[in-house]
Amino acid sequence: MDFKEAAKLGSCLSKDYAEDLFRLLATYESISASEAGSRVNIHIKTTQDFLEDLYGLGILDREEVYEGKRPYFRYRLKVKQLSIEINLEPFSQNEPVTDIRLKLKIREKKNIGARFTTSRSNDYISNVVIWTGEGRNRTERKINLSMPQGKFLFHLPFPTAEPLSITEIMKNAEIDEVNIPEIVDIVNVMIEFGVIEST
C-alpha cells in the first residue's frame, strides 16, 4: 500500500460511523448505500462516499443492479482483515552525499529579512522565520530546526564574510558526520527560500 492509499484508508477508519458500517458490511451478504445509510442513520451521500472510497481501495466489491428505472450499486466485503503496511524506505534521503555538495561554499544572503531565533543558551538557532510574497499575499513561514541544524546555521558565515564549505562550517560547529543528510536538507531549503547563497 502506498502512502496515499494508506492515508485514504486511515481517513475512512477515523470516521465516527466507520465501525457501524463495517459491522453491516461484515454481516450482510451485500448492501446498498441507501440501506446502510438508513441503518446507521447517516446521509445517503455520506454513506455512498465512504463505500466508494473502500471500493477504490479494493476492500469492497460492487455490483450494479437494476430495480425499476434506477440502477444502483450493492457492495460486498472482499476481505476479512484490514492491515496498513507502508514502506518508509523511499522517504529516506540518506542517499550518499557527494563531495561536491559538501564542498559547496555558502553564506547568509544579504538583506534577506529572515528572523533567526536563538536558543536560550545562545549557542544554536532554534528556528528561522521567513516572509514570502508581497502585500496581502505576504505569508510567514517558520522552520523549526533540529539541534545539529541549529548549530550549523549558528556558524553560517555572515553576508559580508567569506563563504565557507558545508564541511568547514560543520567542523566549526562540531557537528557529527551522521548529521550530514539533515544538514544538506536544511541547506537546500534555505537556498530555496533565498536565505543562503552559494558560490
Place this chain on the structure above:
Amino acid sequence: MYYPRKLKRDFRITGFIPAIICISIGALIWIFIGQREGVYSVSGFFILYAAFSLWIFIRTRNQSYLAASVWQLFFGLWLTTRFSYPLIPGIKSELLALLFFLFIASTIWLFYLVFTRRAKWKGREVFELASMSIETQSDGFTERPHPAGKTVYSGSELKGFAEFLRKNLVAMPYFEVNQIVFVPVKMEDEFGYIFSPEKFKQNRSWIAFDFIGNVTVNISKKDYIGYKEELSFDQLCENLGKLFIEFMNYYRKGEAERILYKLNELGLGLTY
C-alpha cells in the same frame, strides 16, 4: 594618540533631565512662594536624589554613584543652613563647619571620579574600540549572533570579570544558568538599564561567555546604525568578541586596569 571616531555623536541630555527638573521646580517655588521655600525644595530634591544615587550604587557597585549620593546628601543639608532661619533651629556652628567640610570633601571626591572617568558608562568606548580598523561594507547586517571563539577561564574568574565590568560601568552582566551575558551601556542609556534591566537587554548588543569557554556576540540594529558608516558586520562582531576575550585575558593575568586604560585612552567626552 588620535583615534578616528566611527560612532555618530549623541546629543541627548537624559542624564541632566532630573537636575533640570529639580532646579526648575525650585525656581518656580522661589518665584511664586518665596526664596526660602525655593531653596528648601531644591534641598529636599537633592536629598531624595541622594537616595536614588545610593540605589544605583547598590545595583552597579560603582564608586562614583556612592560619591554622588554623599555629595547630594551634603549639598542638600548644606542648603538648609543657608538662611538666618535654618530648617533645624539651634544648630551648632561646629556642626555647620563640619557639614561644610564634608560637602567640600565629597565635591573633591566626586570631581576626581568624574574627571578620571570612573563615573562614565563606557558603552561608546566599547563600540569605538570594536570598530577600529574595520573597512566599510554595505548590506552586511544580520540579526544572528556570531560565535566569536573560545577562551579559557574558570567559573569564578568569569564571575569576578563580570563584577569588574559592572563596577567600572564597562558592560552590565546578566547572570544566566549556563552563561553570563554582558550588555555594554552607553552614556544617556543608563537610566533605561537602571529602571528596567530586563527590558533594557532586549534588542541590545551583547557578549555572552558560557561556563565552558564559548564566547558569542550579538550586535543589535540600534547599535549598528549608531555608526556613521556601514561597517563590515562580520568583522565588527569578530572584533567585539576579540575585544572582550582580550579583556578577559587581562583580568585573568591580574592586569584588569589595562581594560580601563584602553577604554579611557580613546579620550571620549565625559558626558557622552
